[in-house]
Amino acid sequence: MSDATVNNLQPKASEVAPALKVRSYWQTVGYRLRYDYMTLFFGFVVILIILSAIFAPLLAPMDPYQSSMLNRLKPIGYKDFILGTDELGRDILSRILYGGRISLTMGILPVFIATVIGGLLGIIAGFVGGRTNMTIMRIMDVFYAFPSILLAVAISGALGGGIFNGMMSLTLVFIPPLCRVAETATSQVRNLDFVEAARATGASTFSIIRVHILGNVLGPILIYSSSLVSVSILIASGLSFLGLGVTPPEPDWGLMLNTLRQAIYIQPVICALPGVAILVTSICFNLVSDGLRSAMDVRM
Amino acid sequence: MDMTETKSALSSVSADDARDRGGKAQPMLIARGLQKHFPITGGILNRTVARIRAVDGVSFTVMKGETLGVVGESGCGKSTLARLLMHLIPPDSGELIFDGEAVAAKDGLEVRDMRRLMQMVFQDSYSSLNPRMPVEDSIAYGQIVHGASNEAAKQAARALMEKVGLDPNLFGPRYPHELSGGQKQRINIARALVLEPRVVILDEAVSALDKSVEAQVLNLLRYLKDVFNLTYVFISHDLNVVQYVSDRVLVMYLGEVVEIGPVDKIYANPKHPYTAALLASRLSMNPDDRVNEPPLIGDPPNPINPPSGCRFRTRCEFAEKICEIETPALPQDVGPMGHACACHMFVAKSGHSKSIMHAAEDVTPSSPAESPS
Helix, strand or coil: CHHHHHHHHCCCCCCCCCCCCCCCHHHHHHHHHHCCHHHHHHHHHHHHHHHHHHCHHHHCCCCCCCCCHHHCCCCCCECCECCCECCCCCEHHHHHHHHHHHHHHHHHHHHHHHHHHHHHHHHHHHHHCHHHHHHHHHHHHHHHCCCHHHHHHHHHHHHCCCHHHHHHHHHHHHHHHHHHHHHHHHHHHHCCHHHHHHHHCCCCHHHHHHHHHHHHHHHHHHHHHHHHHHHHHHHHHHHHHCCCCCCCCCCCHHHHHHHHHHHCCCCHHHHHHHHHHHHHHHHHHHHHHHHHHHHHCCCC | CCHHHHHHHCCCCCCCCCCCCCCCCCCCEEEEEEEEEEEEEECCCCEEEEEEEEEEEEEEEECCCCEEEEECCCCCCHHHHHHHHCCCCCCCEEEEEECCEEECCCCCECHHHHHHHEEEECCCCCCCCCCCCCHHHHHHHHHHHCCCCHHHHHHHHHHHHHHCCCCHHHHCCCCHHHCCHHHHHHHHHHHHHCCCCCEEEEECCCCCCCHHHHHHHHHHHHHHHHHHCCEEEEECCCHHHHHHHCCEEEEEECCEEEEEEEHHHHHHCCCCHHHHHHHHCCCCCCCCCCCCCCCCCCCCCCCCCCCCCCCCCCCCCCCCHHHHHCCCCCCCCCCCCCCEECCHHHCCCCCCCCHHHHHHHHHCCCCHHHCCC
């Protein structure tokens, strides 16, 4: 009997907790994403869209520049034109595939550059505080005062048309909001005790920013910037629509929407197709960023 | 948690510490005239319009292996003092001597090295852990900062988690929000201990915990003190807890030390009227000992513009003319174990009507036999 009492104090081998693997924060996020099938599916669609743009020359059934006066504004499924033709008789499907190249570049690249610049400025402003913060954030406020599409149009208008200038204006438009998101998140985290505790262990400022600040700030920044991709595609389309981004005959979703607008009473379905491409891409990016947000919030 | 068992396994820890540099009698920590005034800026030009005298000339010593309790009202500068000791905020003036070496001085101990030897546990157990970091990584971070390999740091973190009574297999991979308040504070203690410090500053470390957990953590702190040969600076507003853990007590009022001495002497025979009022404010367990009048009336004066002379005079029942004119100094010659108090009533011929009586009384208890130096 006494033996049994003693044994009760010793945990049995089966009762000892199995050693769980310690995952770092990013490993945890990856693990959580792996079981988020919604996000995985839409992420897959995003990748498909990007791949279709990259391999447009292989996928496109026809030359996107080849016009034909005989086959203008034909409906879906007319002869070999799977998605019909536009006002110059060019194949819509080929033009959408090729147009993705420019539209996606205009959507992703400015946001990426703006994330790096704006995020860096915001983290510096938030972490250093004081006068540095005031200088950076007031400059951002000046840009922020204008509606984003107006600012993009103004900058593009000043720089002139073209893809490069369009991307530059988009980058400038996205820096202020990203900087503000980064600044808010950083200044919130900076005053928490764990940053103080990290300083108390003798960690350098760089190490504190890399390990403690970035882990807490990158989430909001990444989520916001991934939602900006769809905005960027839309503004880029808007610029092309106004004739400030891409110049004809270059295929671009926004530009196609613009030129097909005149034929809206003749072939309404065909006119909507480039818009559908923009819509699907935007929704996919938004849903992926939504999934990213819930995966990154470890408290949920 | 079976503490005695682990304790015997660690009997190899000797009372003498190999890291000791100043010798046994050298105080672990000497603070001399520490001062921090926070500027208040205002106006268009952001000029300093006033200064908050958060810590105003605080001097004390912490002996090796002791626990110094720091008590005082909210806003009296306890937490600022803790941050000054850690050099988390640089002091305006004053010096800090760590085991015989001046901190942040020429030829002295560098702040970074000092921080290896002195660590801090914060009050808010949740915000002092990175919410995006498994707690095991949080503990290990300190060692990684000081150049340990990832593997070694993790090993140390797991060993410490066991010491603070948490199963590393079960709790290591968790995030702070997945732990209770007491468990989080245990992690914070482990995080403070991972650099093998000699001094741990506990800034209200158990105040936010409920009573039963508080008792567990206090016992854990006592156990860790023996195991790791630690010296504590225990900051709290809870007088009972301070009495339980401390060897000596330092009483602060409005950024100044008003009384310092061995815990038994202060609790049995408080000298300073403020200390007496603080101790009288404790609630009694006996329902017959009802208190109908508050021992102290009013709020502490504004630290931006403290009263002249003795800072406590506005609320002191013994205040006289002399208290307004002259600032009572804290006697520095009582020795590390002596009982000192900054009040005119305890200085002979100070001009206070009660001074002689109290001074005569004072001769008997503070015998030189108790102070080693």
